[in-house]
Amino acid sequence: MIKDEEIQQQVKPQRSSMNDYLAPGAREMKPSGIRRFFDLAAGRKDIITLGVGEPDFVTPWHVREACVYALERGKTQYTSNAGMPELREEIGRYLDDSFNVAYDPASEILVTVGGSEAIDLALRALITPGDEILVPEPCYITYSPITTLSGGVAVGVETFAEDNFKLKVESLRKVVTPKSKVLILCYPSNPTGGIMTYEDWLPIAKFVEENDLIVISDEIYAELTYGSKHVSFAAMPGMKDRTILVSGFSKAFAMTGWRMGYACGHPELIGAMLKIHQYTIMCAPIMGQVAALEALRNGMEEKDKMVESYNQRRRIVVQGFRQIGLECHEPQGAFYAFPSIKSTGLTSEEFATRLLQEHSVAAVPGDVFGMGGEGHLRCSYASSIANLTEAIDRIGQFVRKLKGI
Amino acid sequence: MSELKMKILELLKEDARRSADLIATMLDVAVEEVKAAIAEMEEEHVIVKYATVVNWSKVDDEKVTALIEVQITPERGRGFEGIAERIYLYPEVKSVYLMSGAYDLLVEVEGKTLKEVASFVSNKLSPIDAVLSTKTFFILKKYKQDGIIFEEHEDDHRLLVSP
Numbered sequence: 268m269i270k271d272e273e274i275q276q277q278v279k280p281q282r283s284s285m286n287d288y289l290a291p292g293a294r295e296m297k298p299s300g301i302r303r304f305f306d307l308a309a310g311r312k313d314i315i316t317l318g319v320g321e322p323d324f325v326t327p328w329h330v331r332e333a334c335v336y337a338l339e340r341g342k343t344q345y346t347s348n349a350g351m352p353e354l355r356e357e358i359g360r361y362l363d364d365s366f367n368v369a370y371d372p373a374s375e376i377l378v379t380v381g382g383s384e385a386i387d388l389a390l391r392a393l394i395t396p397g398d399e400i401l402v403p404e405p406c407y408i409t410y411s412p413i414t415t416l417s418g419g420v421a422v423g424v425e426t427f428a429e430d431n432f433k434l435k436v437e438s439l440r441k442v443v444t445p446k447s448k449v450l451i452l453c454y455p456s457n458p459t460g461g462i463m464t465y466e467d468w469l470p471i472a473k474f475v476e477e478n479d480l481i482v483i484s485d486e487i488y489a490e491l492t493y494g495s496k497h498v499s500f501a502a503m504p505g506m507k508d509r510t511i512l513v514s515g516f517s518k519a520f521a522m523t524g525w526r527m528g529y530a531c532g533h534p535e536l537i538g539a540m541l542k543i544h545q546y547t548i549m550c551a552p553i554m555g556q557v558a559a560l561e562a563l564r565n566g567m568e569e570k571d572k573m574v575e576s577y578n579q580r581r582r583i584v585v586q587g588f589r590q591i592g593l594e595c596h597e598p599q600g601a602f603y604a605f606p607s608i609k610s611t612g613l614t615s616e617e618f619a620t621r622l623l624q625e626h627s628v629a630a631v632p633g634d635v636f637g638m639g640g641e642g643h644l645r646c647s648y649a650s651s652i653a654n655l656t657e658a659i660d661r662i663g664q665f666v667r668k669l670k671g672i
Numbered sequence: 673m674s675e676l677k678m679k680i681l682e683l684l685k686e687d688a689r690r691s692a693d694l695i696a697t698m699l700d701v702a703v704e705e706v707k708a709a710i711a712e713m714e715e716e717h718v719i720v721k722y723a724t725v726v727n728w729s730k731v732d733d734e735k736v737t738a739l740i741e742v743q744i745t746p747e748r749g750r751g752f753e754g755i756a757e758r759i760y761l762y763p764e765v766k767s768v769y770l771m772s773g774a775y776d777l778l779v780e781v782e783g784k785t786l787k788e789v790a791s792f793v794s795n796k797l798s799p800i801d802a803v804l805s806t807k808t809f810f811i812l813k814k815y816k817q818d819g820i821i822f823e824e825h826e827d828d829h830r831l832l833v834s835p
Contacts, residue, residue, distance in 0.1 A: 299835065304833045305833040308832040314832060318834070319834055320834045323828065323830070407835065409835070579699070580698075582700055583694070583697055629833055
């Protein structure tokens with residue numbers, strides 16, 4: 268006969284620490300490598316940072332003022348789950364005008380709490396446990412952990428400095444399997460500054476079709492390209508219905524803290540995402556939505572000025588890195604340079620740690636962004652020219668010291 | 673005016689101490705081109721002067737500045753030019769604008785004391801024959817000049833490292 272106690276022991280696991288209460292997905296999730304650098308740099312006043320992944324501009328005044336005015340008028344309520352209709356209409360118009368891709372504001376556009384929420388919703392809506400999600404790397408740090416949390420398997424796809432970190436179909440072919448379901452794209456790329464042109468996209472689009480994939484295209488840096496206009500993957504022939512376009516206001520309009528993003532796509536996909544969104548979030552904050560509307564209606568001129576300013580600073584840092592003897596491919600989008608530090612003999616982690624400790628410059632080691640990031644350093648040039656010049660000087664001293672010059 | 677020159681002007685307007693080298697890098701053009709364009713603009717007096725914007729309220733010997741609305745009778749054949757010249761040649765006059773509206777010239781006058789500015793108006797400006805009337809407004813505080821905010825706090829509120 269089995270005693271009651273034994274039955275209880277069988278069903279109820281022994282939990283000796285709080286950690287045992289955690290869901291495996293949360294327990295096993297690795298802390299972000301960026302976080303470690305944040306802790307190293309925290310509290311130090313002497314640091315020049317190239318580690319910041321956001322604009323150095325404050326949100327333009329007319330946008331802030333529109334929000335203040337709306338608050339004064341008492342706009343403090345929920346909005347419709349998908350976001351204010353006039354904002355969705357404005358987003359639709361903007362995407363059509365700027366990137367040649369038309370969405371129906373009523374059923375194909377969802378306003379989210381930053382692009383981050385849109386990525387989470389898309390992955391949760393699409394992943395059946397065991398599905399493989401193709402993630403070109405180096406890339407923004409969020410995709411793999413969220414994939415894993417949803418029960419998916421993130422499969423890295425390597426990209427290379429000698430290709431300017433463009434995604435090549437050969438690399439996709441190496442890793443694709445019948446289980447592959449989703450391809451995540453992030454171009455212009457954080458951290459590499461790489462972009463994809465129409466010609467670059469063509470073989471990728473064909474591959475997506477052949478392998479019956481859904482694409483989550485994170486185009487948060489779409490406005491920040493230099494030399495050529497951004498080509499949305501959703502605008503490629505036949506790709507609109509297969510693509511969930513994710514974007515937002517953070518980078519283009521210097522609105523990171525507002526947490527305003529959106530997702531666009533096929534009504535059935537957006538509909539599923541909307542269901543999750545309405546149960547978890549309800550709606551994006553109305554203050555942010557009002558500000559986003561103002562940014563789209565009247566913010567283009569100021570946005571263009573900011574982009575021009577990034578471009579000028581991009582040239583300064585790329586030339587600067589090359590002059591101090593670091594190989595640096597030409598970043599054509601976002602606001603990051605991704606120089607190679609391989610010639611110094613250090614790993615990214617060692618280089619970034621010592622650079623911070625010995626020369627008080629913060630930058631993010633490339634390996635935290637996944638495959639192909641090792642040997643590189645992510646340097647944000649969203650910083651003043653004085654800071655950039657000083658940072659490059661200090662990195663130059665460090666490189667000379669390492670090379671014994 | 674060529675596009676390059678316009679861009680150079682914008683960069684110099686932000687910071688007149690930017691070197692031709694730096695400007696050439698920022699605009700992705702040859703440094704010789706930048707130097708030549710700047711030389712031409714200096715020659716043509718498009719670039720008039722490289723001056724410093726000073727926040728005098730931070731300096732001990734504070735200055736007094738007044739804006740004066742001046743109504744004048746234009747001269748036959750010369751309009752406002754001659755009388756404007758007679759006014760702007762005074763060193764204490766910092767700027768002179770011909771205006772549309774209720775008065776004709778807006779004159780900015782700077783002096784060491786309130787009394788000094790007042791005496792300039794009563795002894796030099798008002799007695800000019802063509803001057804019909806003046807209205808003097810003393811500036812109490814300058815918040816912004818030429819697009820530059822005087823008390824701007826350029827604190828960076830961003831996290832030192834973020835994804």
